[in-house]
Amino acid sequence: MILLVHIWLSLQYRLTWWDGYVYLINARTFLLGRSYSPGFELFRPPLVPYLISLIWGITGVSYGVATLVQPLFTVAGAYILFLMLKGMFNLKSAVVGCLLLSVAPIVFQWTDVIQVHGVGMCLLLLAIYLLWLGIRRSERFLPLAGGALGLATLARYTILALVPVFLLMLLTLWVGYGKGRKFPWFAVGGGVLSFLLVWLPWLYWNYANAHLYGQVLSYQFPPNF
Helix, strand or coil: CHHHHHHHHHHHCCCCCHHHHHHHHHHHHHHHCCCCCCCCCCCCCCHHHHHHHHHHHHHCCCHHHHCCHHHHHHHHHHHHHHHHHHHHCCHHHHHHHHHHHHHCHHHHHHHCCCCCHHHHHHHHHHHHHHHHHHHHCCCCHHHHHHHHHHHHHHHCHHHHHHHHHHHHHHHHHHHHHCCCCCCCHHHHHHHHHHHHHHHHHHHHHHHHHHHHHHHHHHHHCCCCC
């Protein structure tokens, strides 16, 4: 029911922030496979526009379809929080935490429009959950945690500021659950590698295309402007 409410609300909104227009313009650029498109903003995080472009590749270009990305990821994030709290504590804590996140007004405000907050929140929660699983249950989850964190930072660049916090959480969880075991250096290294590999395509795309945007800006705004 919460998902249906999110979807219904998302279809009532119209674009009110420039950010939403930019994400759709960037999504169109990725869909058409262009290295440059008028209105494209190079410094926007690429994940949400790229996801929209993948969906548009199946459904065709549609504003209504694009609005579904945030609600779906938001509710998925709430479910991930449910699983994490259930594993860490108990079912009651999981239900309460999941419902509080799902019905918080600020969550509705920022996740029912074409923005990046719901996607970033979902992937960050997934990274934390996988980190906990990697320390508590099996080391094979740690590389997945690094990859999920990389995707979260590509959804919202501000999540990069939480990378040191993520590493601190790794050490904290190890102190709590890793007694008597050898520190999983190999798995942690795999997580770091996964993080870098997730970023590599976007860094290469910037390297290959950034000069085009520099030329366009130089043309539109001469040095003496």
